[in-house]
Amino acid sequence: VSVDPSDEPVLRIGELSRRVGLSDHVLRAWESRYGLLQPVRTAGGFRLYSPADELRVRRMQAALARGLSAAEAARSTLAAEDAAQPGTTDLLAAASGLADVAEALAQALDAFDEPAAHAWLDRLLTDLTVETVLRDVLVPYLHDLGLRWERGEVGVAQEHFATHLLRGRLAGMARGWGLGDGPHAVLACPPEELHDVALMVFGVVLHRRGWRISFLGASTPVDDLVEVVADTKPSLVVLAATTTERFTGIARELALLAEKVPVAVAGAGATPALAETTGAQLLVGDPVTAAEQPPWRR
Numbered sequence: 001v002s003v004d005p006s007d008e009p010v011l012r013i014g015e016l017s018r019r020v021g022l023s024d025h026v027l028r029a030w031e032s033r034y035g036l037l038q039p040v041r042t043a044g045g046f047r048l049y050s051p052a053d054e055l056r057v058r059r060m061q062a063a064l065a066r067g068l069s070a071a072e073a074a075r076s077t078l079a080a081e082d083a084a085q086p087g088t089t090d091l092l093a094a095a096s097g098l099a100d101v102a103e104a105l106a107q108a109l110d111a112f113d114e115p116a117a118h119a120w121l122d123r124l125l126t127d128l129t130v131e132t133v134l135r136d137v138l139v140p141y142l143h144d145l146g147l148r149w150e151r152g153e154v155g156v157a158q159e160h161f162a163t164h165l166l167r168g169r170l171a172g173m174a175r176g177w178g179l180g181d182g183p184h185a186v187l188a189c190p191p192e193e194l195h196d197v198a199l200m201v202f203g204v205v206l207h208r209r210g211w212r213i214s215f216l217g218a219s220t221p222v223d224d225l226v227e228v229v230a231d232t233k234p235s236l237v238v239l240a241a242t243t244t245e246r247f248t249g250i251a252r253e254l255a256l257l258a259e260k261v262p263v264a265v266a267g268a269g270a271t272p273a274l275a276e277t278t279g280a281q282l283l284v285g286d287p288v289t290a291a292e293q294p295p296w297r298r
């Protein structure tokens with residue numbers, strides 16, 4: 001994905017817009033507001049963009065996908081480019097590398113290119129910590145995937161393909177997470193909840209902090225959860241769900257459980273009100289940061 005910034009300006013706005021999947025309007029806004037694009041004008045007054053402009057747009061998209069605001073994303077994109085010039089710090093250059101590889105990974109996943117997707121993941125995991133790859137690439141990618149699916153930009157096939165591949169990598173990282181003599185955590189999703197990837201991310205990072213993980217995964221019947229907790233007396237139970245109803249359906253059982261062991265709730269469906277009524281801790285933020293800075297550690 002590296003592009004020689006000295007390349008000639010050759011792209012009309014329509015062509016750039018087609019390549020990066022953004023409207024002319026957005027591209028012109030990024031040009032006028034943030035100076036992200038530096039087109040030259042033809043004699044006839046048309047803007048012509050260079051491959052360096054295209055690369056900057058892709059980095060900006062990757063930064064937005066990581067959750068930065070548009071202004072922050074533009075600043076980080078331009079700073080990364082400055083840093084890529086010889087003689088500047090490696091840190092920002094590495095950051096721009098991350099955005100490029102994250103973008104390449106996203107393209108491989110969109111194109112159902114399994115070998116390429118694994119190769120990009122291998123490269124990320126060689127250069128960066130598991131935590132960085134999960135927090136800065138995998139979680140934002142999945143979040144963005146949902147938005148793109150909602151907008152009709154990717155189909156269900158792409159979503160399933162990408163999730164299955166990434167979940168497989170996580171399962172590999174999770175191998176052995178039940179071992180060790182650290183504190184024990186039981187992780188589960190409430191009944192009907194199928195989104196268990198973020199909970200896996202949480203478990204992988206928590207295990208790297210010394211915890212032993214029992215992962216019950218998607219749509220766990222509450223009676224079975226209660227039984228496991230009674231049998232194993234874990235130091236922590238974490239439940240994650242994308243909608244509040246999935247928690248409220250088991251609120252009574254959760255409250256009883258929380259009287260016996262520390263219980264935490266997380267995910268888009270976990271609310272302060274739910275935590276309040278059940279006596280559970282609310283885990284906010286992304287699963288990596290939450291596992292790294294456990295507010296429930298005593």
Ligand code: B12
Nearest residue numbers: 142146193194195196197198202240266267268286287290
């Ligand atoms: C992959 C995926 C699936 C996969 C899940 C596979 C699996 N094993 O997990 C499959 C294909 C099964 C699926 C099914 C469905 N999905 Co879906 N799915 C997604 C997608 C693209 C990624 C989910 C993910 O792993 N995200 C990664 C997490 C980390 O990101 P996040 O969800 O934004 O979470 C943030 C916080 O809440 C927090 N967090 C989340 N979980 C946890 C856990 C812990 C412990 C902590 C500390 C923090 C935390 O971290 C993030 C912030 O950084 C999301 C898009 C999205 N926004 O995420 C949609 C999404 C969650 N799905 C959605 C929908 C609608 C569905 C379906 C109803 C679709 C359908 N019509 O069939 C079904 C419902 C299934 C069910 N009953 O649960 C909606 C949910 C909207 C809503 N609130 O109701 C989303 C948001 C897509 C969208 N934009 O519309 N889906």
